[in-house]
Amino acid sequence: MTTRNPVALSASMAAVIALLAWSASAGAQDLRVAVGSEPTTLDPQLMSDGGERLVNQNIYEPLIDRVTSGNLAPVLAAELPRLVNPTTWELKIREGIKYQNGEPFDASVAAAAIERIIDPNYKSRQLYQVVTIKHAEAVDATTLRITTSEVDPTLPTRLMFLQMVPKEASKRPDFADNPVGTGPYRLAEWVKGTRVVLEASPSWRGAKVTIPRAQFRFVPDASVRLAGLLAGDFDLINNIAPEDIKRAPQAAEVDGLFHNFLVLNALDGITKDARVRQALNYAIDKQALAKDLYEGYASPAKGQFIGRDSTGWSDRIAPYPYDPERARKLIKEAGVEGQPLELIGTGGRWLKDRETIEAVAAYWSTIGLKVTVRMFEFREFLNRLGDRNNRPMAIFSSAANNQLDADRMITSYLTAGRNFSSSADESINKLIGPARNELDPAKRNQLYHVILSTAREEAYFAFLLNYKDLYGMSKRLQWKPRADQQMLIKEMAFR
Numbered sequence: 301m302t303t304r305n306p307v308a309l310s311a312s313m314a315a316v317i318a319l320l321a322w323s324a325s326a327g328a329q330d331l332r333v334a335v336g337s338e339p340t341t342l343d344p345q346l347m348s349d350g351g352e353r354l355v356n357q358n359i360y361e362p363l364i365d366r367v368t369s370g371n372l373a374p375v376l377a378a379e380l381p382r383l384v385n386p387t388t389w390e391l392k393i394r395e396g397i398k399y400q401n402g403e404p405f406d407a408s409v410a411a412a413a414i415e416r417i418i419d420p421n422y423k424s425r426q427l428y429q430v431v432t433i434k435h436a437e438a439v440d441a442t443t444l445r446i447t448t449s450e451v452d453p454t455l456p457t458r459l460m461f462l463q464m465v466p467k468e469a470s471k472r473p474d475f476a477d478n479p480v481g482t483g484p485y486r487l488a489e490w491v492k493g494t495r496v497v498l499e500a501s502p503s504w505r506g507a508k509v510t511i512p513r514a515q516f517r518f519v520p521d522a523s524v525r526l527a528g529l530l531a532g533d534f535d536l537i538n539n540i541a542p543e544d545i546k547r548a549p550q551a552a553e554v555d556g557l558f559h560n561f562l563v564l565n566a567l568d569g570i571t572k573d574a575r576v577r578q579a580l581n582y583a584i585d586k587q588a589l590a591k592d593l594y595e596g597y598a599s600p601a602k603g604q605f606i607g608r609d610s611t612g613w614s615d616r617i618a619p620y621p622y623d624p625e626r627a628r629k630l631i632k633e634a635g636v637e638g639q640p641l642e643l644i645g646t647g648g649r650w651l652k653d654r655e656t657i658e659a660v661a662a663y664w665s666t667i668g669l670k671v672t673v674r675m676f677e678f679r680e681f682l683n684r685l686g687d688r689n690n691r692p693m694a695i696f697s698s699a700a701n702n703q704l705d706a707d708r709m710i711t712s713y714l715t716a717g718r719n720f721s722s723s724a725d726e727s728i729n730k731l732i733g734p735a736r737n738e739l740d741p742a743k744r745n746q747l748y749h750v751i752l753s754t755a756r757e758e759a760y761f762a763f764l765l766n767y768k769d770l771y772g773m774s775k776r777l778q779w780k781p782r783a784d785q786q787m788l789i790k791e792m793a794f795r
Contacts, residue, residue: 330497331514331777331789334525334534336648337678338493338518343476344463345417348425349682350649350785355496355516358789359400360463360481363391363410363444364456366702368782372456376405376464376482381446381456389446389455390439400486400501403466407438412467414446425686425719428712429461429703432736451737453744457703484509484790494518498789510793520648520677529772536779538787539651540772542595548772553597554781556769557700559605560656562643562762563713565691566723570636577759579630580694581620583663588622590765593652593659598767603756605699605709607766611741612706612748617756619763627667637668644674644695646681651767657696660762686719694762702784706748707736714755723760 339352344360363377374380378392397405414436417424432452439445448455469480479487484506485498496516500509517534519525525537526544545551564580565571571580586600603617631637643661647654654675661671676684685695697720701708715732716724728751735747755761771781779792 329512329794331511331792331794332517332533332535333514333787334517334519334528334537336518336520336522336525336539336650337646339496340679340682341476342479342487342490342496343465343470344479344481345413345422345424345426345465346476347682348428348686349678351518351678354785354787355498356463356479356481357483357786358485358498358514359479359483359487360465361483362460362462362464363393364459366460366784368780370783372460376410377444377459378442381459384445386451387434387448389448391444391446393442393444395442397482397505398503399466399469399480399482400503401466401469401480402503403468403480405464405466405482406441407444408441409467410444410464411436411438413464413470414462416465416470417462425682426461428715428718428720429708430458431711433458450733451739453739454703454705454707454736457705460702485514488513506790509790511789514789522648526772529774532774534772535774535777536787536792537772538769539648540770541652542597542770544772545770549775550773550777552771552773552779552781553768554783556767556785557607557609557702557783558650558698558769558785559601559607559700559766560650560653560696560698560764561601561605562660562694562696562764563685563720563722564759564761565693566725566758566760567691569693570634570639570641571693573634573636574758575630575634576636577762578620579627579634579667580664580762581759582623582627582630583667584620584660584762584764585622585663586619586764589656589659593655594765594767597651597770598765601763601766603763604752605713605761605763606701606706606752610701610704610706612710612735612745612752614745614749614752616749617753620756620759624663624667631668638670640670640672641693642672642674644676644681644684644692646678646696647675649678649681650698651770653696653698656764660696660764688717688719688721691722700785706752707732710735710748710751714751714760723758725754725758725760728754 337351344356381389381391432448434449435447484504486501488499489497528534564577590598603619645657664671738744
């Protein structure tokens with residue numbers, strides 16, 4: 301039997317009300333985007349929050365980012381970082397850049413932004429992305445020096461996730477509600493629970509954008525997002541349901557980097573027993589999920605939460621086969637038949653997230669467990685995912701490894717004591733540092749293979765699917781989606 305949190309039940313009604321009020325606030329030339337979750341903050345360094353990133357990637361910029369080809373390229377930096385010695389990197393900063401409030405951007409501001417996010421008193425949920433950065437300083441106005449605590453060949457890709465905040469404005473107590481970046485758009489309005497409105501920034505140094513204003517609406521229910529698209533109220537919706545692709549005026553898909561999985565608590569409760577965790581994996585028919593729920597727009601994960609393009613991928617790691625009889629046997633051996641298991645999730649943030657969670661709960665119920673599903677709005681869900689003192693037995697997650705390196709996922713989800721980790725495997729933890737520091741690609745891959753193989757055998761996760769990113773668009777919108785899920789308005793235009 302499954303239950304839902306009352307907060308989640310009211311989300312669809314709130315979305316309908318917001319949809320009805322849409323036309324009153326949106327101008328004819330506004331881009332109208334409906335996404336599944338609202339930002340928890342507009343401070344781009346504080347939370348690990350997909351809703352925040354979708355908005356803030358239009359306001360802020362990093363030093364380095366990937367271009368549509370997938371290659372790294374300088375953004376606020378004038379060049380890619382160069383390694384001075386094994387733990388020191390330097391890069392040049394572009395000159396003449398200013399923030400939307402007039403503050404100048406230079407190497408000292410970049411250093412301050414880096415020092416801000418690594419400050420333990422700031423308590424950023426993004427620390428796992430910049431875990432090796434020890435110190436940043438300005439050598440002069442255009443030269444930034446970054447010191448790492450250990451050898452880290454992936455430092456350039458870590459800088460992709462580090463948005464450059466202004467030195468002064470970021471000190472204001474209301475900064476999380478009033479973002480100030482160097483990007484092509486600035487915040488015009490944030491009506492919490494309803495919309496974020498962005499407008500073209502007059503201080504933007506790049507090519508003039510073709511869309512002057514954009515509105516982001518927060519609609520957790522995929523059917524409501526589709527209704528708005530079909531009614532002409534939305535120009536772009538994300539995570540369109542696979543069965544609705546043909547109904548959209550336009551649809552677009554791209555091979556995504558996202559993998560969904562469940563973090564299983566190996567520290568407490570019935571899931572502390574590896575046999576139970578293994579049973580939870582054997583109980584799930586991933587092929588059926590990919591075919592029937594995702595209609596072929598997904599494929600079973602290969603026993604790991606990274607893709608073939610990532611450093612560390614191993615084609616020798618096999619997925620757990622669907623074997624419900626073996627699952628029942630393991631549950632019986634562990635002596636937990638009829639025991640309760642709580643599964644935590646959220647709805648609307650990722651493609652088919654609610655339906656996937658409920659399907660998993662049904663599979664787990666058939667092997668002799670009393671499964672309860674608790675769905676939370678996204679902010680509370682993130683709190684529970686990152687609460688290291690109160691780990692749930694099982695919690696849904698979905699992550700895209702834009703860094704294309706296994707370290708990002710391993711550091712976040714397998715390092716003992718990290719926010720998202722629910723395990724403390726000594727054999728894994730003693731290899732994480734050496735793997736991260738190894739400069740030889742072949743040796744580095746070998747270490748990651750050992751880590752990921754151990755995680756698979758110990759079933760620290762219930763591995764699910766790698767799925768495509770699906771979008772619905774109005775007839776007037778021109779846009780080609782990116783594999784990194786960035787929805788950059790500067791890359792969009794109206795016909």
